[in-house]
Amino acid sequence: MNLVVTDLTQRFAGTTVLDRLSLATGDIRALVLVGPSGGGKTTLLRILAGLDLPVAGRVAFAGRELPRDEVGLQAYRKTVGTVFQAYNLFPHLSALDNLLLPLVQVHKLSAAAARERVREPLERFGLAAHAHKRPAELSGGQKQRIAILRALVVQPACLFLDEPTSALDPEMAAEVLDMIQELKLQGTRFVLVTHEMQFARRAADEIAFIGDGRVLAHGSAAEMFTNCPQPRVRAFFQRILP
């Protein structure tokens, strides 16, 4: 994905959340952002996903700069997908209609073409039987898998996932992580914020440790989990890894 972030700064109500954060990845498929809560992971992800504008700094994907105005960002958001911690499905629409809405209204597919597009993914991830249910009738794991499909069926250049399993019990979290792993094997590029360190280790091409609004360490999974030179990062992993 060749993500290059330069001096990214974000403030909310006077509080600096991202403090001249810089990061450059290789041409990888999966970047995982880890680190303590409140460190700026979600804020960074929202900027990467084109949902928020930073107060300063630049972001470039594969050499292309992110737009800096809402109109440009809206066009950019059509080319990527975002998955939220709380699913954020549209409660008044069935699971199927949640998937069709972006295809028909944003990507201008015909209703028939849109249905054809979602049929196979729904079946592959065992959701076809639930397609006509409203979100309130789905389990947490099913909701999140539908939310991932909603972001995925538009064939985005990159998927941004913000703690997609934090609201789920371990079994449902496993369903969702398996799905992400399968997507990775099929070539989907993604940036993932997570606290699931075992999964991070397995799925990440590179891991960035975000804390205090900066990148405190960045490298391959192996480099990060064993003998990271940063004492704070080492302490973090030692505390949470078995």
Next chain:
Amino acid sequence: MPRWLAHLLVVVLLAALVALAFARVDYAWNWPAVWAYREKFLQGWLTTIAMSLAALVVSSLIGILASLCLQSKRPLLEAVGRVYVELIRGTPLLVQLLIGFYVIANAVGLENRYVVGVLVLSLFSGAYMAEIFRGGLAAIPTTQRDAARAIGLTPWQSLRFVILPQAIRLVLPPVAGQLVSLIKDSSLLSVIAIAEFTLSAQEVNAFTYSTLECYLPLAAGYLLLTLPLSALARWLERRFHYES
């Protein structure tokens, strides 16, 4: 005890009490005198329905505009919305009707009292509608707007496909409740001589001196409209509560 039985019991007990009270009053009933004017009652009843429905439509439009004003970031628009809502909700409809008809409509040369009646009633109800709509929009979590933006919807599409469908479900029950209030409030239109249901009863009373025979059917006529509407409002509330 099943719920319907409880309701029936309360209604029967209440009816018995009222019947007892009426039995103790020495009153010479004269139903035939009033029955002769049944056409007039029906006309008035239909006028009440028509005026209330017209006011519901117009007040919905006013309410939407006013709720947009209330949420506007421009101080002047917000002020217009706030002053309108507080002024209307803080003063009696009776005064608004009298000033609206005898002063304002007169000043601008609007002579059709039915049009003036619907307009004043709509302005009155619109202030309540504004708060209903504002509350409905505010109840949609910002995460829904986020999700709509994330899938690439434009602000207009987000309103059209995500926010409004949910907000409308939320405001339908209170809007049905507002229609109940509108129907009862429309009785005040009699003060500007609109021949609606209440004025019919007042006139027939003046012809026949049969006060109770005029006003009891009046109450029944309003209940005939408001009870089904209340039931509808409760049903809507249950139905949409389950879905969210």
